[in-house]
Amino acid sequence: MGITELEKRKILYKDTLLCYQCAKCSSGCPLVEEMDMYPHVVIHLASLGLERSVMNSETIWICASCYACAVKCPNDIEIPNIMNRLKQMALDEGFEPKRKDVYKFHKVFTDDILRRGKVHELRIMIEYNLRLGKLLKNATLAPKMLFKNKLHFIPPKAVKGFRKWVKKTS
Amino acid sequence: MEKDNIALYPGCSLETSSSHYMKSLKTVFSVLGIPFRIMNDWNCCGATSVKSIDYDLNLQLNHKNLALAEEQGIKELVVPCASCYHRLADAEYMLSKDEKRRTELNGKNDFPYKGQVKVRNILDFFVNVVGLDIISKNVKKPLSGLTVACYYGCLNTRVPLEQSFDTREYPMTMDMIVKALGANFIDWSYKTDCCGASLFITVNSIAEKLVGKILKDASLRGVDCVIVSCPMCQTNLDTKQKSIRSKNSIEQPLPVPFITQLMGLAFGCKPKDLGLNKNFVPVESILSSCSVVKNEDE
Numbered sequence A: 001m002g003i004t005e006l007e008k009r010k011i012l013y014k015d016t017l018l019c020y021q022c023a024k025c026s027s028g029c030p031l032v033e034e035m036d037m038y039p040h041v042v043i044h045l046a047s048l049g050l051e052r053s054v055m056n057s058e059t060i061w062i063c064a065s066c067y068a069c070a071v072k073c074p075n076d077i078e079i080p081n082i083m084n085r086l087k088q089m090a091l092d093e094g095f096e097p098k099r100k101d102v103y104k105f106h107k108v109f110t111d112d113i114l115r116r117g118k119v120h121e122l123r124i125m126i127e128y129n130l131r132l133g134k135l136l137k138n139a140t141l142a143p144k145m146l147f148k149n150k151l152h153f154i155p156p157k158a159v160k161g162f163r164k165w166v167k168k169t170s
Numbered sequence B: 001m002e003k004d005n006i007a008l009y010p011g012c013s014l015e016t017s018s019s020h021y022m023k024s025l026k027t028v029f030s031v032l033g034i035p036f037r038i039m040n041d042w043n044c045c046g047a048t049s050v051k052s053i054d055y056d057l058n059l060q061l062n063h064k065n066l067a068l069a070e071e072q073g074i075k076e077l078v079v080p081c082a083s084c085y086h087r088l089a090d091a092e093y094m095l096s097k098d099e100k101r102r103t104e105l106n107g108k109n110d111f112p113y114k115g116q117v118k119v120r121n122i123l124d125f126f127v128n129v130v131g132l133d134i135i136s137k138n139v140k141k142p143l144s145g146l147t148v149a150c151y152y153g154c155l156n157t158r159v160p161l162e163q164s165f166d167t168r169e170y171p172m173t174m175d176m177i178v179k180a181l182g183a184n185f186i187d188w189s190y191k192t193d194c195c196g197a198s199l200f201i202t203v204n205s206i207a208e209k210l211v212g213k214i215l216k217d218a219s220l221r222g223v224d225c226v227i228v229s230c231p232m233c234q235t236n237l238d239t240k241q242k243s244i245r246s247k248n249s250i251e252q253p254l255p256v257p258f259i260t261q262l263m264g265l266a267f268g269c270k271p272k273d274l275g276l277n278k279n280f281v282p283v284e285s286i287l288s289s290c291s292v293v294k295n296e297d298e
Protein backbone atom coordinates (compact mmCIF):
# COMPACT_ATOMS: atom_id res chain seq x y z
CA MET A 1 0.00 0.00 0.00
CA GLY A 2 1.23 3.44 -0.81
CA ILE A 3 4.77 2.46 -1.55
CA THR A 4 5.50 2.55 -5.27
CA GLU A 5 7.79 0.30 -7.24
CA LEU A 6 10.26 3.11 -7.64
CA GLU A 7 10.34 3.78 -3.91
CA LYS A 8 10.92 0.09 -3.23
CA ARG A 9 13.89 0.14 -5.58
CA LYS A 10 15.25 3.29 -3.99
CA ILE A 11 15.15 1.74 -0.52
CA LEU A 12 16.88 -1.35 -1.83
CA TYR A 13 19.54 0.74 -3.47
CA LYS A 14 20.09 2.91 -0.41
CA ASP A 15 20.41 -0.06 1.93
CA THR A 16 22.94 -1.87 -0.22
CA LEU A 17 24.98 1.12 -1.37
CA LEU A 18 27.60 0.86 1.38
CA CYS A 19 28.61 -2.67 0.41
CA TYR A 20 32.26 -2.76 -0.66
CA GLN A 21 32.29 -6.42 -1.63
CA CYS A 22 34.47 -7.77 1.15
CA ALA A 23 32.48 -11.05 0.96
CA LYS A 24 32.50 -11.52 4.70
CA CYS A 25 28.80 -12.32 4.48
CA SER A 26 29.35 -15.19 2.07
CA SER A 27 32.30 -16.61 3.94
CA GLY A 28 30.27 -16.90 7.14
CA CYS A 29 27.06 -18.18 5.60
CA PRO A 30 26.21 -21.72 6.75
CA LEU A 31 24.14 -22.38 3.63
CA VAL A 32 26.46 -21.04 0.99
CA GLU A 33 27.15 -24.50 -0.46
CA GLU A 34 23.47 -24.90 -1.23
CA MET A 35 23.08 -21.55 -2.97
CA ASP A 36 23.29 -20.73 -6.67
CA MET A 37 24.48 -17.16 -6.04
CA TYR A 38 26.71 -15.94 -3.23
CA PRO A 39 25.10 -13.55 -0.73
CA HIS A 40 27.65 -10.81 -1.50
CA VAL A 41 26.75 -11.11 -5.17
CA VAL A 42 23.08 -10.69 -4.31
CA ILE A 43 23.90 -7.47 -2.48
CA HIS A 44 26.17 -6.28 -5.27
CA LEU A 45 23.57 -6.79 -7.98
CA ALA A 46 20.90 -5.16 -5.86
CA SER A 47 23.11 -2.14 -5.30
CA LEU A 48 23.62 -1.81 -9.05
CA GLY A 49 19.90 -1.85 -9.71
CA LEU A 50 20.14 -5.31 -11.27
CA GLU A 51 17.85 -6.93 -8.72
CA ARG A 52 15.79 -8.65 -11.41
CA SER A 53 18.61 -11.10 -11.98
CA VAL A 54 18.56 -11.92 -8.27
CA MET A 55 14.82 -12.48 -8.03
CA ASN A 56 15.24 -15.59 -10.11
CA SER A 57 17.83 -17.12 -7.82
CA GLU A 58 17.46 -20.00 -5.40
CA THR A 59 19.59 -18.12 -2.89
CA ILE A 60 16.86 -15.74 -1.74
CA TRP A 61 14.68 -18.73 -0.84
CA ILE A 62 17.42 -20.94 0.62
CA CYS A 63 18.60 -18.21 3.00
CA ALA A 64 17.46 -19.29 6.47
CA SER A 65 17.46 -15.76 7.90
CA CYS A 66 20.04 -16.77 10.47
CA TYR A 67 21.68 -13.30 10.49
CA ALA A 68 25.21 -14.72 10.66
CA CYS A 69 26.13 -12.44 7.77
CA ALA A 70 24.39 -9.40 9.22
CA VAL A 71 26.35 -9.44 12.47
CA LYS A 72 29.59 -9.84 10.52
CA CYS A 73 29.02 -7.19 7.87
CA PRO A 74 31.36 -4.25 8.51
CA ASN A 75 28.77 -1.91 7.01
CA ASP A 76 25.81 -3.14 9.05
CA ILE A 77 23.90 -4.24 6.00
CA GLU A 78 20.96 -6.39 7.12
CA ILE A 79 21.44 -8.97 4.39
CA PRO A 80 18.56 -11.30 5.35
CA ASN A 81 16.16 -8.35 5.39
CA ILE A 82 17.27 -7.56 1.86
CA MET A 83 16.76 -11.19 0.85
CA ASN A 84 13.22 -10.92 2.23
CA ARG A 85 12.53 -7.77 0.31
CA LEU A 86 13.78 -9.42 -2.85
CA LYS A 87 11.47 -12.38 -2.24
CA GLN A 88 8.54 -10.04 -1.85
CA MET A 89 9.48 -8.07 -4.96
CA ALA A 90 9.83 -11.32 -6.89
CA LEU A 91 6.34 -12.40 -5.85
CA ASP A 92 4.89 -8.96 -6.59
CA GLU A 93 6.40 -8.97 -10.03
CA GLY A 94 5.07 -12.38 -10.86
CA PHE A 95 8.31 -14.38 -10.75
CA GLU A 96 7.80 -18.06 -10.04
CA PRO A 97 9.58 -18.72 -6.75
CA LYS A 98 12.72 -20.64 -7.65
CA ARG A 99 12.31 -22.86 -4.59
CA LYS A 100 8.63 -23.67 -4.48
CA ASP A 101 9.15 -26.07 -1.59
CA VAL A 102 10.35 -23.23 0.64
CA TYR A 103 7.83 -20.70 -0.64
CA LYS A 104 4.91 -23.04 -0.04
CA PHE A 105 5.92 -23.63 3.53
CA HIS A 106 6.02 -19.90 4.27
CA LYS A 107 2.65 -19.51 2.58
CA VAL A 108 0.97 -22.36 4.47
CA PHE A 109 2.41 -21.04 7.73
CA THR A 110 1.24 -17.48 7.09
CA ASP A 111 -2.25 -18.56 6.03
CA ASP A 112 -2.56 -20.65 9.15
CA ILE A 113 -1.67 -17.72 11.43
CA LEU A 114 -4.28 -15.58 9.72
CA ARG A 115 -6.90 -18.21 10.52
CA ARG A 116 -6.80 -17.91 14.29
CA GLY A 117 -3.73 -15.98 15.36
CA LYS A 118 -1.74 -19.04 16.33
CA VAL A 119 -0.31 -21.85 14.29
CA HIS A 120 -1.55 -25.41 14.39
CA GLU A 121 1.66 -27.33 13.89
CA LEU A 122 0.12 -30.62 12.77
CA ARG A 123 -2.11 -28.92 10.22
CA ILE A 124 0.85 -27.04 8.80
CA MET A 125 2.81 -30.23 8.30
CA ILE A 126 -0.10 -32.03 6.64
CA GLU A 127 -1.21 -29.13 4.48
CA TYR A 128 2.34 -28.42 3.43
CA ASN A 129 2.86 -31.99 2.33
CA LEU A 130 -0.46 -32.02 0.49
CA ARG A 131 0.28 -28.85 -1.40
CA LEU A 132 3.64 -30.19 -2.40
CA GLY A 133 1.97 -33.38 -3.50
CA LYS A 134 4.24 -35.45 -1.34
CA LEU A 135 2.16 -36.72 1.50
CA LEU A 136 4.18 -37.19 4.64
CA LYS A 137 7.45 -36.20 3.07
CA ASN A 138 8.64 -35.78 6.60
CA ALA A 139 7.39 -39.17 7.46
CA THR A 140 10.10 -39.51 10.05
CA LEU A 141 9.36 -36.24 11.82
CA ALA A 142 5.58 -36.00 12.20
CA PRO A 143 4.87 -39.58 13.39
CA LYS A 144 7.75 -39.37 15.85
CA MET A 145 6.32 -36.21 17.27
CA LEU A 146 2.80 -37.63 17.32
CA PHE A 147 4.08 -40.60 19.23
CA LYS A 148 5.36 -38.35 22.02
CA ASN A 149 2.06 -36.50 21.94
CA LYS A 150 3.85 -33.40 20.68
CA LEU A 151 1.49 -32.57 17.84
CA HIS A 152 -2.11 -31.98 18.78
CA PHE A 153 -5.02 -32.99 16.55
CA ILE A 154 -7.18 -30.20 17.87
CA PRO A 155 -6.13 -26.73 16.73
CA PRO A 156 -5.38 -24.06 19.34
CA LYS A 157 -8.21 -21.79 20.41
CA ALA A 158 -8.48 -18.69 18.25
CA VAL A 159 -7.02 -15.52 19.74
CA LYS A 160 -9.75 -13.24 21.03
CA GLY A 161 -10.71 -10.62 18.44
CA PHE A 162 -8.06 -11.79 15.98
CA ARG A 163 -10.28 -12.27 12.93
CA LYS A 164 -11.76 -8.84 13.47
CA TRP A 165 -8.27 -7.39 13.68
CA VAL A 166 -7.26 -9.10 10.43
CA LYS A 167 -10.29 -7.61 8.64
CA LYS A 168 -9.59 -4.18 10.04
CA THR A 169 -5.89 -4.06 9.20
CA SER A 170 -5.88 -5.69 5.79
CA MET B 1 13.38 -7.02 40.36
CA GLU B 2 9.80 -5.76 40.25
CA LYS B 3 7.84 -8.95 40.05
CA ASP B 4 4.38 -7.64 39.30
CA ASN B 5 5.01 -6.51 35.77
CA ILE B 6 6.82 -9.57 34.46
CA ALA B 7 4.98 -11.81 32.00
CA LEU B 8 5.85 -14.53 29.55
CA TYR B 9 5.22 -14.52 25.81
CA PRO B 10 5.13 -18.30 25.29
CA GLY B 11 4.79 -18.61 21.49
CA CYS B 12 2.96 -21.42 19.70
CA SER B 13 5.45 -24.21 20.13
CA LEU B 14 5.55 -23.98 23.92
CA GLU B 15 1.85 -24.72 23.94
CA THR B 16 2.20 -27.89 21.88
CA SER B 17 5.40 -29.49 20.59
CA SER B 18 7.58 -27.99 23.32
CA SER B 19 5.31 -28.32 26.32
CA HIS B 20 8.33 -29.67 28.21
CA TYR B 21 9.95 -26.24 27.88
CA MET B 22 6.82 -24.61 29.30
CA LYS B 23 6.62 -27.08 32.17
CA SER B 24 10.26 -26.68 33.15
CA LEU B 25 9.98 -22.88 32.93
CA LYS B 26 7.02 -22.95 35.28
CA THR B 27 8.81 -25.19 37.76
CA VAL B 28 11.99 -23.13 37.68
CA PHE B 29 10.11 -19.82 38.04
CA SER B 30 8.40 -21.18 41.13
CA VAL B 31 11.72 -22.18 42.71
CA LEU B 32 13.10 -18.72 41.95
CA GLY B 33 10.01 -17.02 43.38
CA ILE B 34 8.93 -15.42 40.12
CA PRO B 35 5.18 -15.33 39.47
CA PHE B 36 4.34 -17.43 36.41
CA ARG B 37 2.17 -15.08 34.44
CA ILE B 38 1.42 -15.58 30.78
CA MET B 39 0.45 -12.64 28.66
CA ASN B 40 -3.23 -12.74 27.60
CA ASP B 41 -4.41 -12.98 24.00
CA TRP B 42 -0.96 -13.00 22.43
CA ASN B 43 -0.76 -14.00 18.80
CA CYS B 44 1.96 -15.79 16.85
CA CYS B 45 5.07 -13.77 16.08
CA GLY B 46 5.13 -14.93 12.47
CA ALA B 47 8.51 -16.64 12.80
CA THR B 48 10.71 -16.63 9.72
CA SER B 49 7.82 -17.40 7.41
CA VAL B 50 5.61 -14.33 7.53
CA LYS B 51 8.47 -11.88 7.17
CA SER B 52 9.77 -13.85 4.20
CA ILE B 53 6.70 -13.14 2.15
CA ASP B 54 5.10 -10.13 3.89
CA TYR B 55 7.32 -8.10 6.21
CA ASP B 56 4.65 -5.52 6.82
CA LEU B 57 2.22 -8.12 8.12
CA ASN B 58 4.97 -9.41 10.39
CA LEU B 59 5.49 -5.96 11.89
CA GLN B 60 1.74 -5.57 12.39
CA LEU B 61 1.45 -8.92 14.17
CA ASN B 62 4.11 -7.92 16.65
CA HIS B 63 2.94 -4.35 17.04
CA LYS B 64 -0.32 -5.93 18.16
CA ASN B 65 1.52 -8.13 20.66
CA LEU B 66 3.49 -5.24 22.10
CA ALA B 67 0.48 -2.93 22.31
CA LEU B 68 -1.48 -5.61 24.09
CA ALA B 69 1.33 -6.32 26.55
CA GLU B 70 1.52 -2.63 27.37
CA GLU B 71 -2.25 -2.48 27.89
CA GLN B 72 -1.89 -5.37 30.36
CA GLY B 73 0.64 -3.42 32.39
CA ILE B 74 3.57 -5.61 31.40
CA LYS B 75 7.01 -4.00 31.57
CA GLU B 76 9.18 -7.07 31.15
CA LEU B 77 8.01 -9.37 28.38
CA VAL B 78 10.07 -12.53 28.80
CA VAL B 79 10.49 -14.57 25.61
CA PRO B 80 11.81 -18.15 25.76
CA CYS B 81 11.69 -18.97 22.01
CA ALA B 82 14.63 -17.57 20.05
CA SER B 83 12.57 -17.05 16.95
CA CYS B 84 9.77 -15.24 18.80
CA TYR B 85 12.37 -13.16 20.60
CA HIS B 86 13.96 -12.16 17.33
CA ARG B 87 10.64 -11.06 15.82
CA LEU B 88 9.44 -9.18 18.91
CA ALA B 89 12.80 -7.50 19.39
CA ASP B 90 12.79 -6.54 15.71
CA ALA B 91 9.37 -4.90 16.10
CA GLU B 92 10.52 -3.12 19.27
CA TYR B 93 13.54 -1.81 17.35
CA MET B 94 11.81 -0.86 14.11
CA LEU B 95 8.95 0.89 15.87
CA SER B 96 11.35 2.87 18.05
CA LYS B 97 13.17 4.05 14.91
CA ASP B 98 10.08 4.79 12.88
CA GLU B 99 7.73 7.11 14.74
CA LYS B 100 5.55 7.58 11.68
CA ARG B 101 4.94 3.89 11.18
CA ARG B 102 4.19 3.43 14.86
CA THR B 103 1.57 6.19 14.88
CA GLU B 104 0.03 4.72 11.77
CA LEU B 105 -0.20 1.23 13.28
CA ASN B 106 -1.47 2.65 16.57
CA GLY B 107 -4.39 4.07 14.63
CA LYS B 108 -5.31 0.63 13.32
CA ASN B 109 -5.20 -1.12 16.68
CA ASP B 110 -7.49 -1.17 19.68
CA PHE B 111 -4.59 -0.08 21.85
CA PRO B 112 -1.63 2.16 21.10
CA TYR B 113 1.95 1.02 21.60
CA LYS B 114 4.03 3.66 23.36
CA GLY B 115 7.28 1.77 23.46
CA GLN B 116 7.29 0.98 27.17
CA VAL B 117 7.57 -2.80 27.08
CA LYS B 118 11.01 -4.33 27.31
CA VAL B 119 11.35 -7.47 25.21
CA ARG B 120 13.59 -9.81 27.22
CA ASN B 121 15.28 -12.91 25.97
CA ILE B 122 15.00 -15.69 28.55
CA LEU B 123 18.81 -15.84 28.94
CA ASP B 124 19.00 -12.08 29.49
CA PHE B 125 16.19 -12.43 32.03
CA PHE B 126 17.92 -15.14 34.06
CA VAL B 127 21.30 -13.44 34.09
CA ASN B 128 20.45 -9.74 34.25
CA VAL B 129 17.05 -9.57 35.93
CA VAL B 130 16.99 -12.60 38.25
CA GLY B 131 20.75 -12.77 38.77
CA LEU B 132 23.30 -15.57 38.85
CA ASP B 133 23.63 -15.27 42.64
CA ILE B 134 19.95 -16.11 43.14
CA ILE B 135 20.28 -19.01 40.72
CA SER B 136 23.29 -20.51 42.47
CA LYS B 137 21.67 -19.97 45.88
CA ASN B 138 18.88 -22.33 44.84
CA VAL B 139 21.13 -25.15 43.70
CA LYS B 140 20.55 -28.24 45.82
CA LYS B 141 22.33 -30.79 43.67
CA PRO B 142 25.35 -29.14 42.05
CA LEU B 143 26.03 -30.59 38.62
CA SER B 144 29.73 -31.01 39.26
CA GLY B 145 31.39 -33.47 36.92
CA LEU B 146 29.00 -32.63 34.10
CA THR B 147 30.47 -31.04 30.97
CA VAL B 148 28.11 -29.35 28.56
CA ALA B 149 28.15 -27.50 25.26
CA CYS B 150 25.88 -24.46 25.21
CA TYR B 151 24.09 -24.13 21.89
CA TYR B 152 22.57 -20.67 21.41
CA GLY B 153 21.56 -21.15 17.80
CA CYS B 154 21.41 -18.14 15.60
CA LEU B 155 18.53 -15.97 16.63
CA ASN B 156 18.99 -15.65 20.37
CA THR B 157 21.76 -13.11 20.05
CA ARG B 158 21.63 -11.78 16.50
CA VAL B 159 19.72 -8.58 17.04
CA PRO B 160 20.98 -5.08 16.21
CA LEU B 161 23.99 -4.11 18.29
CA GLU B 162 22.15 -1.46 20.35
CA GLN B 163 19.67 -4.10 21.47
CA SER B 164 21.99 -6.97 22.23
CA PHE B 165 22.32 -8.37 25.76
CA ASP B 166 25.32 -10.57 25.02
CA THR B 167 28.19 -10.79 22.55
CA ARG B 168 26.45 -11.57 19.32
CA GLU B 169 29.04 -13.89 17.81
CA TYR B 170 30.36 -15.52 20.96
CA PRO B 171 27.72 -15.26 23.68
CA MET B 172 28.36 -16.38 27.26
CA THR B 173 25.08 -15.91 29.19
CA MET B 174 24.00 -19.54 28.96
CA ASP B 175 27.51 -20.70 29.88
CA MET B 176 27.37 -18.47 32.97
CA ILE B 177 24.09 -20.06 34.06
CA VAL B 178 25.58 -23.51 33.56
CA LYS B 179 28.54 -22.50 35.70
CA ALA B 180 26.22 -21.24 38.44
CA LEU B 181 24.68 -24.74 38.49
CA GLY B 182 28.10 -26.26 39.15
CA ALA B 183 28.67 -27.79 35.69
CA ASN B 184 31.54 -27.15 33.27
CA PHE B 185 31.09 -25.57 29.88
CA ILE B 186 33.39 -25.80 26.88
CA ASP B 187 34.72 -23.17 24.51
CA TRP B 188 32.79 -23.94 21.38
CA SER B 189 32.95 -22.44 17.94
CA TYR B 190 29.60 -23.99 17.00
CA LYS B 191 27.60 -22.24 19.68
CA THR B 192 25.85 -19.85 17.32
CA ASP B 193 25.89 -21.92 14.15
CA CYS B 194 22.54 -22.31 12.45
CA CYS B 195 20.64 -25.61 12.68
CA GLY B 196 18.59 -24.89 9.59
CA ALA B 197 15.32 -23.78 11.21
CA SER B 198 12.32 -24.60 9.04
CA LEU B 199 14.58 -26.12 6.39
CA PHE B 200 14.21 -29.14 8.66
CA ILE B 201 10.75 -29.46 7.16
CA THR B 202 11.26 -27.98 3.70
CA VAL B 203 14.70 -29.12 2.57
CA ASN B 204 15.41 -31.73 5.18
CA SER B 205 18.71 -32.90 3.70
CA ILE B 206 20.29 -29.46 4.18
CA ALA B 207 19.11 -29.09 7.76
CA GLU B 208 20.27 -32.58 8.68
CA LYS B 209 23.69 -31.78 7.34
CA LEU B 210 23.90 -28.70 9.56
CA VAL B 211 22.66 -30.55 12.63
CA GLY B 212 25.11 -33.37 11.86
CA LYS B 213 28.05 -30.97 11.93
CA ILE B 214 26.94 -29.46 15.24
CA LEU B 215 26.40 -32.81 16.97
CA LYS B 216 29.59 -34.28 15.55
CA ASP B 217 31.72 -31.50 16.92
CA ALA B 218 30.01 -31.61 20.31
CA SER B 219 30.61 -35.34 20.53
CA LEU B 220 34.26 -35.05 19.51
CA ARG B 221 34.73 -32.66 22.38
CA GLY B 222 33.39 -35.26 24.76
CA VAL B 223 30.52 -33.30 26.28
CA ASP B 224 27.77 -35.06 28.20
CA CYS B 225 24.99 -33.05 26.60
CA VAL B 226 24.11 -30.02 24.48
CA ILE B 227 22.03 -27.32 26.20
CA VAL B 228 19.55 -25.16 24.30
CA SER B 229 17.05 -22.42 25.05
CA CYS B 230 15.06 -22.45 21.81
CA PRO B 231 12.20 -24.90 21.09
CA MET B 232 13.06 -25.17 17.41
CA CYS B 233 16.75 -25.86 18.12
CA GLN B 234 15.66 -28.50 20.61
CA THR B 235 13.35 -30.21 18.12
CA ASN B 236 15.97 -30.16 15.38
CA LEU B 237 18.83 -31.49 17.51
CA ASP B 238 16.76 -34.04 19.39
CA THR B 239 13.95 -35.54 17.28
CA LYS B 240 15.89 -37.33 14.56
CA GLN B 241 19.17 -37.61 16.39
CA LYS B 242 19.43 -41.37 16.09
CA SER B 243 19.56 -41.43 12.30
CA ILE B 244 21.71 -38.29 12.16
CA ARG B 245 24.16 -39.89 14.56
CA SER B 246 24.47 -43.02 12.50
CA LYS B 247 25.06 -41.00 9.32
CA ASN B 248 27.83 -39.05 11.02
CA SER B 249 29.28 -41.95 13.00
CA ILE B 250 28.58 -40.44 16.37
CA GLU B 251 28.47 -43.23 18.90
CA GLN B 252 27.17 -41.70 22.10
CA PRO B 253 23.68 -40.26 22.32
CA LEU B 254 23.76 -36.57 23.17
CA PRO B 255 20.84 -35.47 25.34
CA VAL B 256 19.49 -32.02 24.44
CA PRO B 257 17.86 -30.58 27.55
CA PHE B 258 16.52 -27.05 27.74
CA ILE B 259 18.49 -24.76 30.04
CA THR B 260 15.42 -24.74 32.31
CA GLN B 261 15.42 -28.53 32.53
CA LEU B 262 19.06 -28.44 33.57
CA MET B 263 18.33 -25.73 36.14
CA GLY B 264 15.45 -27.80 37.49
CA LEU B 265 17.68 -30.84 37.92
CA ALA B 266 20.21 -28.76 39.82
CA PHE B 267 17.43 -27.28 41.95
CA GLY B 268 16.42 -30.82 42.88
CA CYS B 269 13.06 -30.74 41.09
CA LYS B 270 11.28 -33.93 40.06
CA PRO B 271 11.86 -35.09 36.43
CA LYS B 272 8.12 -35.13 35.83
CA ASP B 273 7.87 -31.45 36.74
CA LEU B 274 10.50 -30.76 34.09
CA GLY B 275 8.81 -32.72 31.31
CA LEU B 276 11.86 -34.92 30.84
CA ASN B 277 9.68 -37.66 29.34
CA LYS B 278 9.16 -35.49 26.24
CA ASN B 279 12.82 -35.44 25.22
CA PHE B 280 13.65 -38.03 22.60
CA VAL B 281 17.22 -38.62 23.78
CA PRO B 282 16.81 -39.50 27.47
CA VAL B 283 18.12 -36.74 29.72
CA GLU B 284 18.29 -38.53 33.07
CA SER B 285 21.47 -40.31 31.97
CA ILE B 286 23.44 -37.10 32.39
CA LEU B 287 22.77 -37.23 36.11
CA SER B 288 24.91 -40.32 36.38
CA SER B 289 27.90 -38.30 35.18
CA CYS B 290 27.36 -35.96 38.13
CA SER B 291 26.64 -38.56 40.75
CA VAL B 292 29.72 -40.57 39.84
CA VAL B 293 31.82 -37.61 40.88
CA LYS B 294 29.75 -37.10 43.98
CA ASN B 295 30.17 -40.69 45.10
CA GLU B 296 33.89 -40.43 44.65
CA ASP B 297 33.90 -37.33 46.79
CA GLU B 298 32.05 -38.99 49.63
Ligand code: SF4
Residues within 6 Å of the ligand: A018, A019, A020, A021, A022, A023, A024, A025, A026, A039, A040, A043, A072, A073, A074, A075, A076, A077, A079
Ligand atom coordinates in the same frame (compact mmCIF):
# COMPACT_ATOMS: atom_id res chain seq x y z
S1 SF4 C 1 29.78 -8.33 4.41
FE1 SF4 C 1 28.64 -6.47 3.98
S2 SF4 C 1 30.07 -5.15 2.92
FE2 SF4 C 1 30.94 -7.21 2.88
S3 SF4 C 1 30.23 -8.05 0.93
FE3 SF4 C 1 28.75 -8.65 2.47
S4 SF4 C 1 27.21 -7.07 2.41
FE4 SF4 C 1 28.96 -6.26 1.36
Ligand code: SF4
Residues within 6 Å of the ligand: A025, A028, A029, A030, A031, A032, A039, A062, A063, A064, A065, A066, A067, A068, A069, A070, A079, A080
Ligand atom coordinates in the same frame (compact mmCIF):
# COMPACT_ATOMS: atom_id res chain seq x y z
S1 SF4 D 1 21.03 -14.92 6.81
FE1 SF4 D 1 20.95 -16.03 4.90
S2 SF4 D 1 22.66 -15.22 3.73
FE2 SF4 D 1 22.98 -14.57 5.80
S3 SF4 D 1 24.32 -16.13 6.64
FE3 SF4 D 1 22.24 -16.76 7.13
S4 SF4 D 1 21.61 -18.08 5.46
FE4 SF4 D 1 23.44 -16.97 4.79
Ligand code: SF4
Residues within 6 Å of the ligand: A119, B010, B011, B012, B013, B014, B043, B044, B045, B046, B047, B048, B081, B083, B084
Ligand atom coordinates in the same frame (compact mmCIF):
# COMPACT_ATOMS: atom_id res chain seq x y z
S1 SF4 E 1 8.34 -18.48 16.43
FE1 SF4 E 1 7.30 -20.31 16.43
S2 SF4 E 1 6.71 -20.49 18.45
FE2 SF4 E 1 7.29 -18.44 18.28
S3 SF4 E 1 5.22 -17.59 17.98
FE3 SF4 E 1 6.19 -17.93 16.09
S4 SF4 E 1 5.46 -19.84 15.38
FE4 SF4 E 1 4.98 -19.57 17.39
Ligand code: SF4
Residues within 6 Å of the ligand: A064, A066, B082, B083, B152, B153, B154, B155, B156, B193, B194, B195, B196, B197, B198, B230, B232, B233, B236
Ligand atom coordinates in the same frame (compact mmCIF):
# COMPACT_ATOMS: atom_id res chain seq x y z
S1 SF4 F 1 19.51 -22.50 15.64
FE1 SF4 F 1 17.94 -23.11 14.33
S2 SF4 F 1 16.05 -23.09 15.50
FE2 SF4 F 1 17.60 -22.13 16.68
S3 SF4 F 1 17.29 -20.05 16.28
FE3 SF4 F 1 18.76 -20.73 14.73
S4 SF4 F 1 17.62 -21.45 13.02
FE4 SF4 F 1 16.24 -21.10 14.71
